[in-house]
Amino acid sequence: MHYNYRYGGGKKIKFVRFLFKGEKYYGLLKKDRVIPIKGDPFSGWEEDGSKTYSVADVKFLAPCQPSKIIAVGLNYYDHARELNMEIPEEPVIFLKPPTSVIGPEDYIILPEQSGRVDYEAELAVVIQKEARNVSHEIAKDVILGYTCGNDITARDLQKKDGQWTRAKSFDTFLPLGPVISDEFKPGSGRIELKVDGEVKQGSNTDQMIFDVYDLVVFISGIMTLKPGDVIITGTPGGIGPLKENSKVEVYIEGIGNLVNYTKRGD
Numbered sequence: 001m002h003y004n005y006r007y008g009g010g011k012k013i014k015f016v017r018f019l020f021k022g023e024k025y026y027g028l029l030k031k032d033r034v035i036p037i038k039g040d041p042f043s044g045w046e047e048d049g050s051k052t053y054s055v056a057d058v059k060f061l062a063p064c065q066p067s068k069i070i071a072v073g074l075n076y077y078d079h080a081r082e083l084n085m086e087i088p089e090e091p092v093i094f095l096k097p098p099t100s101v102i103g104p105e106d107y108i109i110l111p112e113q114s115g116r117v118d119y120e121a122e123l124a125v126v127i128q129k130e131a132r133n134v135s136h137e138i139a140k141d142v143i144l145g146y147t148c149g150n151d152i153t154a155r156d157l158q159k160k161d162g163q164w165t166r167a168k169s170f171d172t173f174l175p176l177g178p179v180i181s182d183e184f185k186p187g188s189g190r191i192e193l194k195v196d197g198e199v200k201q202g203s204n205t206d207q208m209i210f211d212v213y214d215l216v217v218f219i220s221g222i223m224t225l226k227p228g229d230v231i232i233t234g235t236p237g238g239i240g241p242l243k244e245n246s247k248v249e250v251y252i253e254g255i256g257n258l259v260n261y262t263k264r265g266d
Contacts, residue, residue: 014179014256015041015145017065017103018058027053029179034058041144041180042128042227062103062176063147064126064228069096069174070219071122071151073164075234076207082237091210091218094164096151096232100174104258109172109265110244114154117242120235121193121201121250124149125212126180127229134220139213142225145180148250148258149232150193155241175250175260176230184254186212191236194249203236205252 014029026045027036034053039045041064073092074080080087102108110117128144151174158167186205193201210218215231225231242248242262250258 012181012183013145014181014183015063016179017061017063018053019061020053020058024061029055032056060104060178062101063178063180064176064230066098066101066228066230067226068098068223069100069230069232070094070223071096071168071232072210072215072234075209076203076236077209078203078207078237079235079239080209087209091215093219093222094168096168096174099171100152100169102172102175102260104175104177104260106175106260107172108150108152108175108242108248108260108262109170110242110262111154111170111265114157114167116154116156118153118155118239119193119195119200119242119248120151120153120239121191121252122149122151122232122235123184123186123189123191123205123212123252124176125186125216125231125233127216127225127227127231129227131216131220131225134217134225136213136217139216142216142220143212144227145182146184146186146252146255147176147180147230148178148252148255149230150175150248150250150258150260151232151235152242172265174232175248175258177258178256181255184252189255190251190253192251193238194247194251195240195242196246200240201236201238203238205233207236208233
């Protein structure tokens with residue numbers, strides 16, 4: 001990682017992307033303060049010590065702007081069991097468009113074309129530098145950090161179409177945030193989703209069939225990963241439908257809480 005020399009790689013970093021008075025910035029989250037950085041998390045940065053903002057005065061955005069989102073299907077043992085499906089021999093992947101990305105506190109739009117839109121809490125991996133044909137030995141080195149994701153899915157359209165593109169690709173169908181954290185330990189971390197305060201999904205990333213590094217190796221052997229690209233790593237058991245006017249929260253231990261709301265759209 002391209003840390004400022006004052007961190008030296010030993011401190012825990014939480015990058016954010018935020019809006020302040022109409023301008024967009026990258027920064028560091030430190031408790032209830034946001035410190036802007038010069039540069040960006042992907043090509044080098046340093047703290048801008050001349051400014052600091054209260055979290056109450058900024059709007060957090062999706063923490064990165066991916067050129068592509070690679071999603072993984074059926075990657076938790078508990079999810080496979082609830083669906084009574086066989087464990088895959090290799091990762092099953094699909095793509096979501098960058099236009100599906102929204103940030104914290106943004107609205108998930110439930111499209112009129114669908115009668116059932118589901119939540120799917122997911123750990124999201126943010127790529128730090130260009131990667132192609134990565135080995136297991138260096139997979140960790142191409143990862144900037146981790147964030148929370150919610151792979152919103154029009155479940156009825158998924159079944160109707162027999163493939164996943166339309167069901168996964170509506171605008172607002174990928175909330176990401178609130179931070180990119182290097183504090184998260186990908187081998188074991190609590191992951192859960194709440195709808196209106198009720199826990200709907202609760203699991204641990206140790207339930208993953210293919211771990212984070214397996215996925216980086218597999219995907220980079222197919223396509224070049226670019227800085228800011230995102231891999232969403234599958235959802236645990238407990239998926240279910242959303243209704244309008246709901247509050248949806250994804251929590252991942254070591255990262256934080258991603259909050260979004262739902263409404264019916266055109």
